[in-house]
Amino acid sequence: MSAERAAPSLRWLEALVLPLANLVLALLLSGLIIRLIGESPLAAFRLMLSGAFGSQEALGYTLYYATNFIFTGLAVAVAFHAGLFNIGAEGQAYIGGLGAGLVCLGLGSLPFWLVAPLAIVAAALFGAGWALVPAWLQARRGSHIVITTIMFNFLASALMTWLLVNILIKPGQQSPETREFAPGTWLPSAHDLLARIGLSFAPSPLNLAFALAIAASALVWLVIWRTRWGYALRVAGKNAAAARYAGISPARVTIAAMLLSGALAGGLGLNELMGAEHRILLDFPGGAGFVGIAVALMGRNNPVGIVISAILFGALYQGGSELSFDMPHVNRDTVVVIQGLVILFCGALENVLKRPLSRLWSR
Amino acid sequence: MRIILLFLLSAACALAEGIKPAIVYDFGGKFDRSFNQSASEGVARFTRETGIAFRDFEVTNATQRVQVMRQFARHGYNFIVAVGFSQASAVEQVAPEFPDVRFVIIDGNVDLPNVESVNFREQESSFLCGMAAALSSKTGKIGFVGGMDIPLIRKFALGYEAGARHVNPKIEVFENMTGSTPSAWNDPTRGAELAKSQFGRGADVVFHAAGGTGMGVMQAAQDAGLLSIGCDSNQDYIHPGSVLTSALKRVDVAVYRAATAARNGSWVHGHVTFGLAEDGVGYSLDEYNRAILTPAIEKRLEDAKRDIVAGRVAVPEYRE
Numbered sequence: 001m002s003a004e005r006a007a008p009s010l011r012w013l014e015a016l017v018l019p020l021a022n023l024v025l026a027l028l029l030s031g032l033i034i035r036l037i038g039e040s041p042l043a044a045f046r047l048m049l050s051g052a053f054g055s056q057e058a059l060g061y062t063l064y065y066a067t068n069f070i071f072t073g074l075a076v077a078v079a080f081h082a083g084l085f086n087i088g089a090e091g092q093a094y095i096g097g098l099g100a101g102l103v104c105l106g107l108g109s110l111p112f113w114l115v116a117p118l119a120i121v122a123a124a125l126f127g128a129g130w131a132l133v134p135a136w137l138q139a140r141r142g143s144h145i146v147i148t149t150i151m152f153n154f155l156a157s158a159l160m161t162w163l164l165v166n167i168l169i170k171p172g173q174q175s176p177e178t179r180e181f182a183p184g185t186w187l188p189s190a191h192d193l194l195a196r197i198g199l200s201f202a203p204s205p206l207n208l209a210f211a212l213a214i215a216a217s218a219l220v221w222l223v224i225w226r227t228r229w230g231y232a233l234r235v236a237g238k239n240a241a242a243a244r245y246a247g248i249s250p251a252r253v254t255i256a257a258m259l260l261s262g263a264l265a266g267g268l269g270l271n272e273l274m275g276a277e278h279r280i281l282l283d284f285p286g287g288a289g290f291v292g293i294a295v296a297l298m299g300r301n302n303p304v305g306i307v308i309s310a311i312l313f314g315a316l317y318q319g320g321s322e323l324s325f326d327m328p329h330v331n332r333d334t335v336v337v338i339q340g341l342v343i344l345f346c347g348a349l350e351n352v353l354k355r356p357l358s359r360l361w362s363r
Numbered sequence: 364m365r366i367i368l369l370f371l372l373s374a375a376c377a378l379a380e381g382i383k384p385a386i387v388y389d390f391g392g393k394f395d396r397s398f399n400q401s402a403s404e405g406v407a408r409f410t411r412e413t414g415i416a417f418r419d420f421e422v423t424n425a426t427q428r429v430q431v432m433r434q435f436a437r438h439g440y441n442f443i444v445a446v447g448f449s450q451a452s453a454v455e456q457v458a459p460e461f462p463d464v465r466f467v468i469i470d471g472n473v474d475l476p477n478v479e480s481v482n483f484r485e486q487e488s489s490f491l492c493g494m495a496a497a498l499s500s501k502t503g504k505i506g507f508v509g510g511m512d513i514p515l516i517r518k519f520a521l522g523y524e525a526g527a528r529h530v531n532p533k534i535e536v537f538e539n540m541t542g543s544t545p546s547a548w549n550d551p552t553r554g555a556e557l558a559k560s561q562f563g564r565g566a567d568v569v570f571h572a573a574g575g576t577g578m579g580v581m582q583a584a585q586d587a588g589l590l591s592i593g594c595d596s597n598q599d600y601i602h603p604g605s606v607l608t609s610a611l612k613r614v615d616v617a618v619y620r621a622a623t624a625a626r627n628g629s630w631v632h633g634h635v636t637f638g639l640a641e642d643g644v645g646y647s648l649d650e651y652n653r654a655i656l657t658p659a660i661e662k663r664l665e666d667a668k669r670d671i672v673a674g675r676v677a678v679p680e681y682r683e
Contacts, residue, residue, distance in 0.1 A: 176514070
């Protein structure tokens with residue numbers, strides 16, 4: 001362990017070459033599956049690549065999906081540094097979105113510069129609030145956070161369905177959705193923002209939330225690695241006994257880390273609701289909370305790594321949907337298989353190649 | 364010669380250009396043995412009869428709806444069917460951008476000059492199924508298992524209960540929803556448990572409006588030697604002798620009819636509602652349930668059907 005840490009070239013290998021090698025393996029296996037289905041793997045990957053990055057619109061969609069994954073990836077990573085496995089980013093994002101949505105619905109007449117910060121704060125507060133109970137139960141009662149956060153995902157979804165079906169629904173329609181937010185509360189889209197400075201960009205759901213996600217990444221890096229509080233968090237995560245000996249309360253760290261984690265997950269609601277859909281609708285996190293776990297794993301819980309792997313997953317989502325659009329034999333389930341293989345190789349099996357690769361390197 | 368060939372070719376192209384159809388299925392997917400699949404059967408029939416193939420897409424997240432509709436429209440598809448109420452807002456967004464493309468939304472309402480909104484009066488078929496259940500029940504207790512708790516499913520429940528009370532005002536109706544997430548459409552284990560608990564309370568007929576979850580409901584009825592009622596597609600064949608009847612929702616007819624109209628040039632925008640009068644909803648009767656849906660029950664149902672169509676019996680509708 002310490003020997004590996006000593007060699008900088010090995011760290012570099014671990015951070016860059018290893019994920020790439022895993023990605024290549026996953027894609028090779030996916031190629032085999034596509035071949036078995038009867039399509040050309042090369043053509044399929046070319047389609048996926050151009051579908052994800054080939055045009056401004058494609059890029060816009062890729063980054064739009066990536067925005068969700070950055071927020072949830074950061075949420076998982078912050079909890080992970082405190083030694084907590086937060087499986088509840090999905091539910092926290094769901095409730096966080098509710099907070100942002102309620103502000104947009106209720107205060108839609110206020111000017112944007114007032115509504116936007118309020119909505120951001122509401123998303124963070126609601127997300128954090130949803131993480132508070134599992135955090136408290138873990139810190140004070142020792143209830144395992146994995147179990148409680150999973151259960152809170154179901155509670156979030158039951159609560160949201162009840163709210164949307166019975167209370168928030170726009171009258172006179174089948175679909176449990178609220179009315180549209182007032183246009184003044186929408187987060188400006190990337191093409192509008194760029195048009196203002198004279199650049200043209202194809203319309204896509206990409207919006208200001210992407211910039212917020214990048215800012216959140218920088219903030220997480222600052223907090224975790226450059227503040228005393230972040231240090232306490234990492235110490236408690238590595239060794240609770242040592243933390244207690246050093247005068248850090250692990251219980252307090254647990255609660256604080258989960259609050260930050262939930263607040264970050266709430267950011268997804270900004271992107272989905274204020275940025276893209278402009279209404280509250282059922283199930284808008286769409287599994288991004290769970291993808292966030294893979295994103296954090298692959299990005300090694302480091303903000304830079306998370307942004308990169310979030311973009312990779314955004315590309316898989318967007319490129320995958322292009323793929324199933326253009327290749328009739330490749331249906332959505334095949335795309336899920338490809339995404340699953342990438343998660344499997346880059347997340348769960350990440351250490352399989354570690355030994356052979358480092359041996360190869362040292363030779 | 365070449366000119367004639369060219370002419371023929373261009374004529375063929377012009378004919379083929381008449382309609383270039385595409386369909387967007389919702390989360391359930393093309394083969395959900397229920398609602399989406401019924402739409403795909405309409406597509407299959409249209410393709411069989413005309414040789415014109417539909418392009419299709421099954422969405423996996425909400426953003427894809429707008430994206431894929433736009434993509435179809437841009438690729439020259441001029442007739443796009445969106446299946447399911449959750450696609451209404453996507454149609455609302457995309458349709459104005461492509462005024463020359465004809466859109467059809469199933470189970471939703473969109474007021475635009477290039478959109479046809481198709482809805483069904485599910486409460487009418489549910490009403491008849493409620494009657495059939497009440498007429499077949501020996502215990503005076505019947506059950507309902509819904510999928511996800513949304514207005515559409517409450518509409519089924521309300522019609523069912525009203526139908527049952529129409530026959531027997533004192534009947535007891537147990538009502539359960541499977542869940543509040545989309546996974547409630549595909550949870551046969553839970554469906555079976557809910558049905559069993561209703562049987563435990565004395566129900567002897569149970570109606571499901573729960574998509575894939577309903578498979579478990581019908582299995583539980585079969586295992587207990589009791590009766591179930593299928594939904595959307597004709598499901599009588601799944602457990603012959605145990606599935607009393609099925610509440611039919613002819614999405615296939617709606618899709619086929621709209622596509623045919625678009626091809627003949629007789630397609631118009633606006634709102635269409637399919638009920639008993641239009642044969643868009645109904646109950647099933649075939650060799651699989653002939654033995655249990657007796658002629659006496661059938662006569663009552665046919666009478667009620669006539670009364671509903673004529674407006675002599677009012678079926679309550681779920682409103683917000």
